[in-house]
Amino acid sequence: MKQNWQEDQEYMSYIEDLIYTDEVQSLSEFKQHHYSTRLEHSISVSYLSYRLAKKWNGNARATARAGLLHDLFYYDWRTEKFDGGTHAYVHPRIAVKNAEKLTELSDLEKDIIIKHMWLATIAPPKYKESYIVTMVDKYCATHEALVPAFRQAKNKVYSMLGMAG
Template identity: 60%
Template sequence: MQNPNAWRNDQDYLNIVDDLLQHDEVQQLAQYTQHHFSNRLRHSISVSYQSYLIAKKIGADATATARAGLLHDLFYYDWRVTKFEEGSHAYVHPRIALKNAQKITPINPKEADIILKHMFGATIALPKYRESWIVSIVDDFAAVNEYLVPKAYLTYFKWHTKWVKKVAEVFA
């Protein structure tokens, strides 16, 4: 598993996203839990950086991928609590994220597609660009990593602790 802070030492990546990271609107994402074991800023950076590395490796638009990946979840509510009449969170939040992103930086058509289509699978909007596919897939893997992997570890830890106590009781 890659160091989750590797992005901090990647000057090429930082040159692409640093202006976005300086915005209070982006930094505020740290206040929101994402997938139980992460916050939205950490999640967004993870998706952005992993997507950037893939895009760079395959010769895709690494700049659009990194920037849109960072902004893909630029919304300020707890999605487990807040509900919308317009549709599900999966449908609504990419539109909110795009509107919020457009308030802080110019967004080109590719970046807009990446942000709007990052929930492909949960929504029916088909990604238009390979960069959109990259962010959508990386976002799914990040969600699993941030939710299931730590949860599985905690489940194991709880089971192991109970098992050790029972064994200790037998030999006490």
């Protein structure tokens, strides 16, 4: 998802102490939803959630920051297995622990990160901002996985038919 997030001065003021850290930048090394990196996904979730939080009079700063940190884990979720639960349950808790090494988290930011997998997990979000990030995360994941896949399928069909895509 392409956005002009770097040109949004307010947004950048909220995340600038986090975005260029090695811990956040290293998310670019991990595929997230087949066609995007975890960093690209995290920025998309963060920025779109921030925009919605502003529009709906939420805490835009906490939403931007927690959105950026919601998937702050360093393993391939497709292959890693856990004794303590599913990836949907475990990775938000890992993300909170990793985020707390970078910055102090408010209760709101912790709830946003921990609850962003709601519907795949049972504990519902406590705050409006948590619902925003939860829904935006699902939107971005779907967009990142399906749009390129549909584009590839369309191009393959056009190619088979001898048509330009």
